[in-house]
Amino acid sequence: MSRVAGVIVDVPSRSTDRPFSYAVPADMRAWIELGSRVGVPFAGRTLQGFVVSLADEPPAEGPAKLKPIAELLDPLPPLLPDLVELARWISVKYCCTWTAALQAMVPSAIKGKAERHLRLGEAELPDEAAAESGASRTDAGQVDVENPYMASAAFWAMPEEDGQELPDETLPQELVRELRRQGSLKLEAVRERWPEAGGAIKRALAQGVLIEETSIRDRIGVRMQLTVYPPLDREAAQAALEALPGTAKRQKELLQYVLELEGPVTLQAMLADTGANASSAKALAEKGYILIEEAEQQRDPYAGREFRRSAPLPLTDAQREVFVRIRDAVERAAPATFLLHGVTGSGKTEVYMQSIQRALELGREAIVLVPEISLTPQMVERFKGRFGDEVAVLHSRLSSGERYDEWRRIRRGGAKVAIGARSAVFAPFARLGLIVIDEEHESSYKQEETPKYHARDVAVQRARQHGAVVVLGSATPSLETYAAAARDGAGGALLRLSERAVASVLPPVTVTDMREELRSGNRSMFSRALHEALQARLERGEQSVLLLNRRGYSTFVICRSCGYTALCPHCDISLTYHQKTRAMRCHYCGHAELAPRACPSCESEQIRYFGAGTQKVEEELAKLFPGIRVIRMDVDTTTEKNAHEKWLKLFGERKADVLLGTQMVAKGLDFPYVTLVGVIAADTSLNLPDFRAGERTFQLLTQVAGRAGRHHLPGEVIIQTYNPEHDAIIASQKHDYEGFVAEEMKHRRMMGYPPFCRLILVTMSHEQLASLSATSDRFARRLIELAGQRGVLQPLHGSGARALELLGPVASPISRIKDRYRFQCMIKYRGAVPAAELVSEAIRQTEAEAPRSGVLFSVDVDPHMIL
Numbered sequence: 001m002s003r004v005a006g007v008i009v010d011v012p013s014r015s016t017d018r019p020f021s022y023a024v025p026a027d028m029r030a031w032i033e034l035g036s037r038v039g040v041p042f043a044g045r046t047l048q049g050f051v052v053s054l055a056d057e058p059p060a061e062g063p064a065k066l067k068p069i070a071e072l073l074d075p076l077p078p079l080l081p082d083l084v085e086l087a088r089w090i091s092v093k094y095c096c097t098w099t100a101a102l103q104a105m106v107p108s109a110i111k112g113k114a115e116r117h118l119r120l121g122e123a124e125l126p127d128e129a130a131a132e133s134g135a136s137r138t139d140a141g142q143v144d145v146e147n148p149y150m151a152s153a154a155f156w157a158m159p160e161e162d163g164q165e166l167p168d169e170t171l172p173q174e175l176v177r178e179l180r181r182q183g184s185l186k187l188e189a190v191r192e193r194w195p196e197a198g199g200a201i202k203r204a205l206a207q208g209v210l211i212e213e214t215s216i217r218d219r220i221g222v223r224m225q226l227t228v229y230p231p232l233d234r235e236a237a238q239a240a241l242e243a244l245p246g247t248a249k250r251q252k253e254l255l256q257y258v259l260e261l262e263g264p265v266t267l268q269a270m271l272a273d274t275g276a277n278a279s280s281a282k283a284l285a286e287k288g289y290i291l292i293e294e295a296e297q298q299r300d301p302y303a304g305r306e307f308r309r310s311a312p313l314p315l316t317d318a319q320r321e322v323f324v325r326i327r328d329a330v331e332r333a334a335p336a337t338f339l340l341h342g343v344t345g346s347g348k349t350e351v352y353m354q355s356i357q358r359a360l361e362l363g364r365e366a367i368v369l370v371p372e373i374s375l376t377p378q379m380v381e382r383f384k385g386r387f388g389d390e391v392a393v394l395h396s397r398l399s400s401g402e403r404y405d406e407w408r409r410i411r412r413g414g415a416k417v418a419i420g421a422r423s424a425v426f427a428p429f430a431r432l433g434l435i436v437i438d439e440e441h442e443s444s445y446k447q448e449e450t451p452k453y454h455a456r457d458v459a460v461q462r463a464r465q466h467g468a469v470v471v472l473g474s475a476t477p478s479l480e481t482y483a484a485a486a487r488d489g490a491g492g493a494l495l496r497l498s499e500r501a502v503a504s505v506l507p508p509v510t511v512t513d514m515r516e517e518l519r520s521g522n523r524s525m526f527s528r529a530l531h532e533a534l535q536a537r538l539e540r541g542e543q544s545v546l547l548l549n550r551r552g553y554s555t556f557v558i559c560r561s562c563g564y565t566a567l568c569p570h571c572d573i574s575l576t577y578h579q580k581t582r583a584m585r586c587h588y589c590g591h592a593e594l595a596p597r598a599c600p601s602c603e604s605e606q607i608r609y610f611g612a613g614t615q616k617v618e619e620e621l622a623k624l625f626p627g628i629r630v631i632r633m634d635v636d637t638t639t640e641k642n643a644h645e646k647w648l649k650l651f652g653e654r655k656a657d658v659l660l661g662t663q664m665v666a667k668g669l670d671f672p673y674v675t676l677v678g679v680i681a682a683d684t685s686l687n688l689p690d691f692r693a694g695e696r697t698f699q700l701l702t703q704v705a706g707r708a709g710r711h712h713l714p715g716e717v718i719i720q721t722y723n724p725e726h727d728a729i730i731a732s733q734k735h736d737y738e739g740f741v742a743e744e745m746k747h748r749r750m751m752g753y754p755p756f757c758r759l760i761l762v763t764m765s766h767e768q769l770a771s772l773s774a775t776s777d778r779f780a781r782r783l784i785e786l787a788g789q790r791g792v793l794q795p796l797h798g799s800g801a802r803a804l805e806l807l808g809p810v811a812s813p814i815s816r817i818k819d820r821y822r823f824q825c826m827i828k829y830r831g832a833v834p835a836a837e838l839v840s841e842a843i844r845q846t847e848a849e850a851p852r853s854g855v856l857f858s859v860d861v862d863p864h865m866i867l
């Protein structure tokens, strides 16, 4: 039982990003563990933190007397020791703070908020309080910390005019009475009720007549509900039932009901089931026949849903070969990573499920990551169907309460399989055996906010800690993963499924040249081939999926006379047009304004809005095929909570002929009657200024093509394009992943892009150009110096095994966001270069040289968005 805890306090600043030591009060010693969440005094406030180390003695160089931990926030630590360690690893690899990484691991419900209270103090001023309120020096810390939370004095300074004496007033009697009665009052409430008493309260605080306290409160608590427990002594209750007078009909019915119960039910459910009212229930409880108590209630997002149970399918030979390899690795319980490269419809999911089943049999747990919400309904159904209540689901469309409860079910061992988006990689399992990442190439596995981690790399690290196996599955693996698997692959990290499980053949793909169509007089958005194919599906009662590739699709406002485009006044980027509200909105800062009817620049009425494309396609379909039933899935139709699920269910029941949508219809869907896939415009994503544009387009086309003819009906794919000779289009027509990769690799090698090197993007921002420019120069100099000292500063094209190049500082492609100018440095490196470490160190030195420059650094390791 340790006496001293090292705590990472939730202050998002690099300068305080290290453990501070606190004394563990005797009554907490049995409870505090690595990963415990605590409230600790820090620079005059109580803040939330996580215990990351435990010791018996205070550190030698620290103060003699440590401050004690103020609160222990959960009986069961939300984090496990391996997650604490993993957070540390993330902070180093991704150049972020340890606290940011820890915060990313817990559900938002327990990102506790400090709440301030007032209570009556002993009139005498305790020394400790004096020290705390003035100085920015903390006992726990060994250095001065700049304290962004030192708000207390300012909070009460409001009624005070500049330079004016405080009126000599006393505390409102009513306030004192309330404090006596209730013990403490929320600070916000006091300020609202007695706004004129600010001066008096401030003085009382200074004199110790009043004391301000902070405690951490969770944003979302456990849901408590009145719960009815079946009688402990059934015989007595039975006897009571018989003894009840005939007139007490309601009570008799109720007692009969509870006697038949097998476990507790909510009071609400009991009343609904029996039609009784609350007072009859209360009468029974008062007589001691039943127990009614507040009890914790799980919020189950899938409550009341039936999932059709599925049994493991007999595997095909190819599946079996792959499965055996994974199963053996799971049984060895040594860390391993496999890339499962399996064409669309090859039965990867069945392999995942049987591998997971093996892990569960061995008493271990599994995580399944899926790229995004649109994919989860079918996956959840398949996994719940196979593993029932053992499955917990974590994704962003759940309410925070539901997420919290699913997460706690995992933490307490109530679920053995977690399925969810990116952050489910942190599911708090203690005996992890397998992590599956489906569609591993998807860019949604990269988090775009700090900590900017990639779930794939985190999964590999986590597997290392647990002796677990990672399976990365995809029909179109990312070039990085493919290159890595081919490189380490002597032992065969690459597993293949080259044929479909049921249909066995991939559907033929036709590419239609839209320039040709226009030349021959077809001005519709459908080529003749796609038109005919749709017609044929309608006649045969089969279904079609239509993809409108919306990546980079213009939704901005442009004047056709003068070329004016509407830009955000705070960011150098065009505003996006939203048809529904006729508003133009900035995706970066949220600025919104009404779209103009005439051009603000030349007053021409030739101003055009390029709105959501899917709606236009839907209208055109209705015109060309009267009576056609279309389900449109895009951001506008899927904002509701279970919208995806609802639409996919309707489509699965064949209540629509066409599923039309953006990226979200491209992946993962498995519907036997879909025999046609049409891509309206393949090109929109080809011309983005991003070195992965070709790769992304190829992946998208291959994925969507894979939705056709997955079962017994043969399928067909039609891709419409203005660039029929582009590598990505040709390769997807031929289902030629290897061919595409070979071409693309040549290109990447020539241009010096991943996987031939790695990238770190450092973005700096400030309101003033001059400060920004000075700081970014300083940063670049520091980095060059550090790299020089390590002997790695060499051109990437040179012959050295290790090389690092710095490009910049230059203005970022989006040179201003939210009124802050932005500069960037791109670091390219290859070989064993500790680049992240050098970057972190260069930032530390730059910040130390000019601690108040106000320049914000943002680091993106292995960036996905170069813009």
Ligand SMILES: Nc1ncnc2c1ncn2[C@@H]1O[C@H](COP(=O)(O)OP(=O)(O)OP(=O)(O)O)[C@@H](O)[C@H]1O
Residues within 6 Å of the ligand: 313, 314, 315, 316, 319, 342, 343, 344, 345, 346, 347, 348, 349, 350, 474, 475, 501, 502, 667, 668, 669, 670, 706, 710
């Ligand atoms: N061994 C098997 N026997 C019979 N049917 C199978 C078998 N394996 C898979 N299937 C079926 O084949 C279809 C395609 O499988 P699945 O969806 O798992 O493929 P996938 O590789 O995950 O595809 P995608 O990458 O396109 O999402 C599913 O309907 C699945 O039920």
Ligand SMILES: [Zn+2]
Residues within 6 Å of the ligand: 559, 560, 561, 562, 563, 564, 599, 600, 601, 602, 603, 604
């Ligand atoms: Zn104009």
Ligand SMILES: [Zn+2]
Residues within 6 Å of the ligand: 568, 569, 570, 571, 586, 587, 588, 589, 590, 591, 818
């Ligand atoms: Zn903006």
